[in-house]
Amino acid sequence: MKVAVIGAGSWGTALAQTLALNGHNVSLWARKDSVVHGINHEHVNPRYLSDAKLSDNIVATTSYRDALHRAKAAVIVTPSNLLRGVARVLSDVVDDQFPIVICSKGVEAESGYLPVGVFESELGNRDRLAVLSGPNHAEEVIKAKPAGTVIASSGQDTAVMFRDLFASPTFRTYTSDDVTGVELCAAFKNVIAIAVGVAYGLGYGDNTAAMLMTRGLAEMSRLTVKCGGQAITCMGLAGAGDLIATCTSEHSRNRSFGVELAQGGTLDGYRERTHMVVEGALACKTLKTLSEAYNVELPITDVVRGVVWEGADPKAAAKDLFARPLTTEFYGL
Ligand SMILES: NC(=O)c1ccc[n+]([C@@H]2O[C@H](COP(=O)([O-])OP(=O)(O)OC[C@H]3O[C@@H](n4cnc5c(N)ncnc54)[C@H](O)[C@@H]3O)[C@@H](O)[C@H]2O)c1
Numbered sequence: 001m002k003v004a005v006i007g008a009g010s011w012g013t014a015l016a017q018t019l020a021l022n023g024h025n026v027s028l029w030a031r032k033d034s035v036v037h038g039i040n041h042e043h044v045n046p047r048y049l050s051d052a053k054l055s056d057n058i059v060a061t062t063s064y065r066d067a068l069h070r071a072k073a074a075v076i077v078t079p080s081n082l083l084r085g086v087a088r089v090l091s092d093v094v095d096d097q098f099p100i101v102i103c104s105k106g107v108e109a110e111s112g113y114l115p116v117g118v119f120e121s122e123l124g125n126r127d128r129l130a131v132l133s134g135p136n137h138a139e140e141v142i143k144a145k146p147a148g149t150v151i152a153s154s155g156q157d158t159a160v161m162f163r164d165l166f167a168s169p170t171f172r173t174y175t176s177d178d179v180t181g182v183e184l185c186a187a188f189k190n191v192i193a194i195a196v197g198v199a200y201g202l203g204y205g206d207n208t209a210a211m212l213m214t215r216g217l218a219e220m221s222r223l224t225v226k227c228g229g230q231a232i233t234c235m236g237l238a239g240a241g242d243l244i245a246t247c248t249s250e251h252s253r254n255r256s257f258g259v260e261l262a263q264g265g266t267l268d269g270y271r272e273r274t275h276m277v278v279e280g281a282l283a284c285k286t287l288k289t290l291s292e293a294y295n296v297e298l299p300i301t302d303v304v305r306g307v308v309w310e311g312a313d314p315k316a317a318a319k320d321l322f323a324r325p326l327t328t329e330f331y332g333l
């Protein structure tokens with residue numbers, strides 16, 4: 001079957017390869033001609049994961065229409081801040097039954113919409129929309145190192161369809177009906193990974209990292225439940241699983257950005273050097289819309305926002321976190 005993958009960064013490239021190895025014909029939309037040329041002529045993405053030889057049943061294009069022509073499903077893997085634009089393009093090309101899975105991790109600025117909500121508002125029919133998320137560093141998935149992920153949809157047929165599309169001997173896919181929970185976990189874990197990176201950058205230890213991860217999980221759970229998601233989702237692959245992978249992995253951009261930030265680096269400098277997206281830097285701002293709407297305290301997220309965007313001193317910010325009133329461990333849950 002032909003599948004359109006929209007976005008040829010690291011994750012789009014790894015997912016395209018996963019689908020291609022499963023025998024599907026993949027049409028990969030890329031922004032840059034040089035990427036299209038590299039994939040179609042050398043079977044290599046010259047900009048992302050350039051060590052990987054890609055299957056020859058991946059064909060790249062810069063045309064959305066060509067990518068979607070005769071495709072039976074679309075996989076959306078752009079940075080989260082571009083999702084509404086992509087949804088608008090798709091609304092001119094696909095009908096309201098066309099299955100779409102979104103693999104980007106974030107919250108829309110201003111509206112506070114999660115990815116599936118953004119697509120639903122532009123394209124309708126939520127039941128054919130899904131979200132895919134889990135502890136999935138592209139650098140490992142493209143090498144077929146075993147990994148698991150969750151595919152959540154309000155439509156059971158959609159979740160099962162994408163589960164079977166992606167499942168492989170090394171990529172184990174689970175279904176869920178908790179779309180909100182999976183999406184919030186995905187956005188949140190990146191913010192906590194920045195906090196963990198900052199802590200390591202300041203020379204703090206593994207105890208600090210474990211505390212931030214666990215208290216981050218508490219923030220994630222509080223907001224998830226208030227937004228209508230299930231607390232148990234935060235204990236699954238999309239929650240604790242991805243939080244652990246992102247906060248501990250050498251591959252994580254969010255974590256390594258946090259380390260650099262603590263040592264005087266900047267977001268612009270990180271982006272320019274790597275050409276990569278640091279979703280947590282945006283999410284620490286966009287999650288505020290939800291925390292205010294639902295009146296949920298997110299102290300670690302607030303501190304990360306202060307350090308990334310408001311010039312707060314990381315050491316002073318860490319001190320502030322410790323100066324908060326002492327309370328019971330499961331306060332607010
Ligand atoms: N990399 C991973 O391991 C991984 C795993 C799971 C989920 N994700 C998520 O997938 C999404 C995409 O991340 P990625 O890692 O594939 O990207 P990346 O960081 O490897 O590359 C950046 C991507 O952004 C695109 N881009 C940048 N500016 C653009 C613009 N103005 N217009 C259009 N495209 C632009 C680039 O073309 C490229 O595709 C993110 O939400 C990320 O959180 C990534």
Ligand SMILES: O=P(O)(O)OC[C@H](O)CO
Binds near residue numbers: 246
């Ligand atoms: O490299 P990061 O920090 O963007 O994380 C990538 C994936 O989301 C890990 O599951």
